[in-house]
Amino acid sequence: MTEVPVQGGGVPSRWAQFYALTKPRVVQLIVFCAVIGMALAVPGWPDAAQWQRMGAGALGIWLIAAAAAAFNCLVERRIDARMKRTSWRPTARGELSPTQALGFSVALCAAGALILLLWVNALTLWLTLATFVGYAIVYTVWLKPTTPQNIVIGGASGAMPPVLGWAAVQGSLGPEPWLLCLIIFLWTPPHFWALALYRADDYAKAGLPMLPVTHGNAFTRLQVFLYTWILLAATLLPYLMGMSGLLYLVAALALGLRFCWFGWRLWRRYDEALARRTFWFSIWYLALLFAALLIDHYVPIGIR
Structure with a gap:
């Protein structure tokens, strides 16, 4: 998901600079998917204790996800400075020093870890920390600058929020949260490659081997189209496994x-405006799909 630069003239406040490091729009979607995982882990309406764990879990996951985002900004500050899309970030502009960004990331991560350990459970803590390492270290430091499959492989960490949410409430894991993880994992490539299509020059300038840069526009469009159909098939599994109903x-x-229609149009004929629309639709797609899962979960069984 793209970020929105701080609006207004002049240098933003110090608070706004630190807040921007957390990539709030990205983290909002992460926490939303985690909360859906929490709700689906409870057969009925949550009781008081479950509500408490859900609240603490959401806060802890938010803090550690925000810490990972801040660490990403720190590591990529020089790359960000060369890209129009990210050159506004406080670390790229030198408004926040590497020490400040690192300290902020560590503080957020420590606070989130403490909340998960004391008020949720150890399983959620370790899974969330593993997700932090997967995104902030494995993806950002290793995969992103070295392989055009960075999004595909690194998408595993970004797909974890429902698993984290499920673990926060249940304290254990079954096949259901991993199915939700699979859906986000398959959603990630067409989502990011749609962005990469109209930002290819930016990525090339930064020296990042995104798929449109290494394999070309036409090949990337084909991959987006194919992934939308694979994703569609995967999203039917919750119904086929009895995890959800007709709604x-x-x-x-x-x-x-x-989504497949967007992918087909993009594959047949490239248009920058269409690539942008595909990218923004993909964000709404995931949010609405998981919202439908949540609503369906609370629809009476007879109606489902």
Whole structure:
């Protein structure tokens, strides 16, 4: 998901600079998917203790996700400075020093870890820290600058929020959260490659081997199209496994076919405006798909 630069003239406040490091729009979607995982882990309406764990879990996951985002800004500050999309970040502009960014990231991570350990459970803590390492270290430091499959491989850490949410409430894991993880994992490539298509020059300038840079525009468009169909198939699994009902199935089909339509149009003929629309639709797609899962979860069984 793209970020929105701080608006207004002059240098933003110190608070705004630190807040921008957390990539708030990205983290909001992460926490949203984690909360969906929490809700689906409870057979009925959560009791008081479950509500407490859900609240503490959401806060802890938010803090560690924000810490990973801040660490990403620190590591990529020189790359960000060369890219139009990210040159506004406080670390790229030198408004925050590496020491300040690192200290902020460590403080957020420590606070989130303490909350998860004391008020949630150790499983959620270790899974969330592993996700931090997967995104901030494995993806940012290793995969992103070395392989055009960075999004595919690194997408595993970005797909973890429902698993974290499920673990926060249940204290254990079954097949259901991993199925939700699979959906986000398959959603990630067409989402980011749609962005990369109209930002290819930016990535090339920064020296990052994104798929449009290494394999070309046409190949990337084909991959986006193919992934939308694979994603559609995966989103039917919750219904086929009895995890959801007809309401979700209808939403998954409607949203999935719409995404495939975007992918088909993009594959047949490239247009920058269409690539932008595909990217922004992909964000709404994931949010609405998981919202449909949540609503379906609370629909009476007889209606489902």
